[in-house]
Amino acid sequence: MKNKIGIGLMGLGVIGCGVAKVLLERSEGISKQSGSPLVLKKVLVKDMSKKRNVDLDSNLLTTNSDDILSDPDIDIVIEVIGGENPALDLVKKALSSEKHVVTANKEIISKYGPELFTLADENKVDILYEASVGGGIPLTNAFKQDLLASNITSIQAIINATTNFVLTSMAKEGFEFDEAVRRAQQLGYAETDPTNDIEGVDAMYKVAILATLAFRTNVTPDDVYREGISKLAWRDFQYAQELGYAIKLLAIAKKDDGAIEARVHPTFVPQDLLMAQVNGVFNAVQVEGDLVGRVIFYGRGAGPEPTTSAIITDVINIAQDIKLGFSRRPKFGLSRTKKIKPMSDIDTRYYIRMRVTDTPGVLAQIAKTFGDLDISIASALQKAVDEKTQSTELVMMTHPARESAMQSALGQLENLSAVREVSNFIRVEA
Amino acid sequence: MKNKIGIGLMGLGVIGCGVAKVLLERSEGISKQSGSPLVLKKVLVKDMSKKRNVDLDSNLLTTNSDDILSDPDIDIVIEVIGGENPALDLVKKALSSEKHVVTANKEIISKYGPELFTLADENKVDILYEASVGGGIPLTNAFKQDLLASNITSIQAIINATTNFVLTSMAKEGFEFDEAVRRAQQLGYAETDPTNDIEGVDAMYKVAILATLAFRTNVTPDDVYREGISKLAWRDFQYAQELGYAIKLLAIAKKDDGAIEARVHPTFVPQDLLMAQVNGVFNAVQVEGDLVGRVIFYGRGAGPEPTTSAIITDVINIAQDIKLGFSRRPKFGLSRTKKIKPMSDIDTRYYIRMRVTDTPGVLAQIAKTFGDLDISIASALQKAVDEKTQSTELVMMTHPARESAMQSALGQLENLSAVREVSNFIRVEA
Numbered sequence: 001m002k003n004k005i006g007i008g009l010m011g012l013g014v015i016g017c018g019v020a021k022v023l024l025e026r027s028e029g030i031s032k033q034s035g036s037p038l039v040l041k042k043v044l045v046k047d048m049s050k051k052r053n054v055d056l057d058s059n060l061l062t063t064n065s066d067d068i069l070s071d072p073d074i075d076i077v078i079e080v081i082g083g084e085n086p087a088l089d090l091v092k093k094a095l096s097s098e099k100h101v102v103t104a105n106k107e108i109i110s111k112y113g114p115e116l117f118t119l120a121d122e123n124k125v126d127i128l129y130e131a132s133v134g135g136g137i138p139l140t141n142a143f144k145q146d147l148l149a150s151n152i153t154s155i156q157a158i159i160n161a162t163t164n165f166v167l168t169s170m171a172k173e174g175f176e177f178d179e180a181v182r183r184a185q186q187l188g189y190a191e192t193d194p195t196n197d198i199e200g201v202d203a204m205y206k207v208a209i210l211a212t213l214a215f216r217t218n219v220t221p222d223d224v225y226r227e228g229i230s231k232l233a234w235r236d237f238q239y240a241q242e243l244g245y246a247i248k249l250l251a252i253a254k255k256d257d258g259a260i261e262a263r264v265h266p267t268f269v270p271q272d273l274l275m276a277q278v279n280g281v282f283n284a285v286q287v288e289g290d291l292v293g294r295v296i297f298y299g300r301g302a303g304p305e306p307t308t309s310a311i312i313t314d315v316i317n318i319a320q321d322i323k324l325g326f327s328r329r330p331k332f333g334l335s336r337t338k339k340i341k342p343m344s345d346i347d348t349r350y351y352i353r354m355r356v357t358d359t360p361g362v363l364a365q366i367a368k369t370f371g372d373l374d375i376s377i378a379s380a381l382q383k384a385v386d387e388k389t390q391s392t393e394l395v396m397m398t399h400p401a402r403e404s405a406m407q408s409a410l411g412q413l414e415n416l417s418a419v420r421e422v423s424n425f426i427r428v429e430a
Numbered sequence: 431m432k433n434k435i436g437i438g439l440m441g442l443g444v445i446g447c448g449v450a451k452v453l454l455e456r457s458e459g460i461s462k463q464s465g466s467p468l469v470l471k472k473v474l475v476k477d478m479s480k481k482r483n484v485d486l487d488s489n490l491l492t493t494n495s496d497d498i499l500s501d502p503d504i505d506i507v508i509e510v511i512g513g514e515n516p517a518l519d520l521v522k523k524a525l526s527s528e529k530h531v532v533t534a535n536k537e538i539i540s541k542y543g544p545e546l547f548t549l550a551d552e553n554k555v556d557i558l559y560e561a562s563v564g565g566g567i568p569l570t571n572a573f574k575q576d577l578l579a580s581n582i583t584s585i586q587a588i589i590n591a592t593t594n595f596v597l598t599s600m601a602k603e604g605f606e607f608d609e610a611v612r613r614a615q616q617l618g619y620a621e622t623d624p625t626n627d628i629e630g631v632d633a634m635y636k637v638a639i640l641a642t643l644a645f646r647t648n649v650t651p652d653d654v655y656r657e658g659i660s661k662l663a664w665r666d667f668q669y670a671q672e673l674g675y676a677i678k679l680l681a682i683a684k685k686d687d688g689a690i691e692a693r694v695h696p697t698f699v700p701q702d703l704l705m706a707q708v709n710g711v712f713n714a715v716q717v718e719g720d721l722v723g724r725v726i727f728y729g730r731g732a733g734p735e736p737t738t739s740a741i742i743t744d745v746i747n748i749a750q751d752i753k754l755g756f757s758r759r760p761k762f763g764l765s766r767t768k769k770i771k772p773m774s775d776i777d778t779r780y781y782i783r784m785r786v787t788d789t790p791g792v793l794a795q796i797a798k799t800f801g802d803l804d805i806s807i808a809s810a811l812q813k814a815v816d817e818k819t820q821s822t823e824l825v826m827m828t829h830p831a832r833e834s835a836m837q838s839a840l841g842q843l844e845n846l847s848a849v850r851e852v853s854n855f856i857r858v859e860a
Contacts, residue, residue: 022579022721033578130576136722138568138576146560146568148463149452149742274728277707291452291739292566292729298704299725309721312579 004037005319008068008099010044010090011081012061015104015131017054018304019078019311024056030312034319042068044081044090065090069097076318078311079103088112095119095127100322102314104131104307110208110221126321128314133206134159134283136306137299138313142287143213150289152214156429157251159206161281161302162197163229165189167247167266168279171237177230189281199228200249200264207251210285211262215255217338219262225343227265236353236424239381239395240268243351246276250429261341268351268428344404349378349428352396354413355420358385362418366394369412375401391420397428434467435749438498438529440474440520441511442491445534445561447484448734449508449741454486460742464749472498474511474520495520499527506748508741509533518542525549525557530752532744534561534737540638540651556751558744563636564589564713566736567729568743572717573643580719582644586859587681589636591711591732592627593659595619597677597696598709601667607660619711629658630679630694637681640715641692645685647768649692655773657695666783666854669811669825670698673781676706680859691771698781698858774834779808779858782826784843785850788815792848796824799842805831821850827858 009020023030023040031037043060044067068074069090077094079101081087088108094101096119103109108116109129120127130140134157143152158164162184169180181198184190196202204224211219229249240247250267253260269276274296278284283301288294300306356362363380370377381395398406406425413419439450453460453470461467473490474497498504499520507524509531511517518538524531526549533539538546539559550557560570564587573582588594592614599610611628614620626632634654641649659679670677680697683690699706704726708714713731718724730736786792793810800807811825828836836855843849 029581030579136580137725138572141571141576142568145747146571146743147739148746149460149739150566151459274704274707277704289739291735291742293733293736295567295727295729297725297727300723303723305721306723309577309579309719312721313576316578317575 004039004073005034005076005322006039006041006071006074007315008042008044008071008074008077009040010065010068010077010079010087012043012045012052012054013080013082014304015080015307015311016043017052018308019080020056021054022308022312030316033316035323036319038315038319041071041074044068065093069093069099074099075322076100076102076315078315079105080311081105082107084108084111091116091127092119095123095125098123098125100125100318101127102131102311102318103127103129104311105129106132106202106205106209110205113209113212114218126318128318129209130314131307131310133209134285134297135161135299135301135303136309137283137285137297137301139210139285139297140213142297143210147287147289147292147295150291152255152287152289154254154288155207155210155214155252155285156275157207157210157283157285158248158275158278159251159283159285159301160197160200160203160249161283161300162190162194163200163203163249164278164283165281166198167229167232167249170232170234171241171246172279174234176234177232198230200226203249203251203264207253207262207264210251211253211260214253214287215260215338217260219253219260219340223260223262223340225263225265229266231424232266233424235393236426239351239353242381243268243379243397244271245269245428246271247426248275248278250275252429255338259339259341261346263343263346266426268426270430273430344402344407346403347400348403349400350398350406350425351428352398352410352425353423354394355391355423356394357418357420358390358392359418363394365416365418366396366413369416370398370409373405373409375399375405375409393423434469434503435464435506435752436469436471436501436504437745438472438474438501438504438507439470440495440498440507440509440517442473442475442482442484443510443512444734445510445737445741446473447482448738449510450486451484452738452742460746463746465753466749468745468749471501471504474498495523499523499529504529505752506530506532506745508745509535510741511535513537514541521546521557522549525553525555528553528555530555530748531557532561532741532748533557533559534741535559536562536632536635536639540635543639543642544648556748558748559639560744561737561740563639564715564727565591565729565731565733566739567713567715567727567731569640569715569727570643572727573640577717577719577722577725580721582685582717582719584684584718585637585640585644585682585715586705587633587637587640587713587715588678588705588708589640589681589713589715589731590627590630590633590679591713591730592620592624593630593633593679594708594713595711596628597659597662597679600662600664601671601676602709604664606664607662628660630656633679633681633694637683637692637694640681641683641690644683644717645690645768647690649683649690649770653690653692653770655693655695659696661854662696663854665823666856669781669783672811673698673809673827674701675699675858676701677856678705678708682859685768688768689771690768691776693773693776696856698856700860703860774832774837776833777830778833779830780828780836780855781858782828782840782855783853784824785821785853786824787848787850788820788822789848793824795846795848796826796843799846800828800839803835803839805829805835805839823853
């Protein structure tokens, strides 16, 4: 049995500094939890001279990854570089060097998870990635261990803090989209280039990871239908409120008849559901299983502290296993056993907002378009006529319909002379 | 390595039948998750001839616990008898016979946890008790594994489904207490004798378990201050609503300066907090830690299916460990390292409702009573005079005050001639 457990840290950005700080400042507590002293041995950086927010002995820093990969005293590698390159290559090398890996990297786990799990298995080490999804909220063990008895049928998740902050600002403070994004940037909740968050790329990675864990089949980012929040207008929030809904960027994964659907898009959520009350930078993941019923995990989904919490927890768990002489290893096989449902085959309800001419028979034309495609209208709201443009805003909610039918309807509506514009359409989940 | 893993089930009530059913009907799936075939070998019952809601081979039933305890082919004992006797004795015997134990028994875990964990450790077996608190919501592993990096500072929990259903009925449907309890009984959410739930005994057991897990110090039911919900009147809900609060039976555990406070009592919870939105038979546990921030676990806290989910999950986890040749064992030491803060020393805010005479100077007298004890009033609401009794209802909210000062104030108020009655006082948490 080893006396000390050596840690190699790869990456020293905001998260890396947070992790290094906690490893140093709480070394006694963490070592006690782990059952062995944990020692930070080396930190891989790009630039040795960069000023950083953590007081590290300069001897710990290196720009050469081999200083970590070839050090027999390093047992666990923490990867917080982020992105695909060079992180993927370094994680593979670490596993091949029989080092356990803890990573916060949603991109490599969602794209290359099965390959990495297999590589870890072959080298009798573990790869843990709690920090890759939901910040400090415990999620991966929930699926690996805690919900094993149930057949998981669906996941609905608010898993991107930036977009949830933007949507909350739009809903509560009446901001338009651009204004809300600027405010999030000023507060440090959105990056200078917020595309990855705003367009749902981050949420797509995370839901691929969650769906893979929940359904025991490999779901990759390519399998996820994705739509961001940039098309939302404040008017949509006004109508949502009036109709009893909140608008959230939901990451949804469902299983039925052996097929999986996975999608990320703005969604109407009934106001009386807890998910509609998840505001600001908080995240929540709702899981439904046949025995357990509905379970929700809620907490801070981003930021250095919650992410560090998840990373250090993974490190402690691995250290405990090393001490016990036990390698956790993935306990479930992953394969492409279930097929992915194309987006055109999903069934859901829809909200449609359009601008129509103020002429007789408009509603009848629109109703016929829907009716011919077997889409049934649940309710319609028509607003006062705008005298200047001689047009009016029409908002409709449908009963459940097939996405392909809905897409046809949208195409046909845009060709109707009475329809000036289909301003937005948003899917509705209960 | 064993080929098959034998299960002995003790107890065949509502939960026991649920567990037996799932073990039989889903044997293939559970065995796959476990890595070994799981076989239900014996079921301990009190009455062989009782008609039950599960189709079991009568050869499986026994009234003699030795048939389980002495069977070398039984590796895991599931205890769902409930209550202290004979469950405690049987669990001890099972552990001493080197059998792993999975139990749903909050009473024996909260009262005798450390003794049972030590006994398990001595016999190199495990005792898991996920089902003892929060039904199917994964909680025990959250504390044992997932939140290890954080210093947990507080827990607030809605962990009794019966009382939460009763409180929700009072709040939403305007029922008085007795009426709400009768309704819960009709719907099967309250027992014929609902005392254990209504008076907070069940929540007391559960918060002792959670506090022990969170703070790594033994907290027993005797350490928990307890007040039930039977004194609540619909008027309190009216005022709460008016003041922006919900009323919940909160189980609270906090750690400061090394001292622990643990209490169960009706509590004003600000309406904009997620905990205030947890309604009906749902449970939620909010945990605060220094790195992880605020995390909430939400789900069905009672009922045979969620409880079975937790039990079967524990069974699968133990079976996996048996297959890996690894005994999980409690990874943290438990001792009475931290002292328990007496209820008189806690600090919180208060809501007080009283009936006072309609005479000049009443408010001044009451304000002086509070002021002399250093209790500062945050707001006061006075309702219209009831002509018949020449009295009026006065509702006050205080700033944070010491419980001992508040108790003195209540005593003094009742002696003021102007105060007809102190109708209720409820603690307030944010």
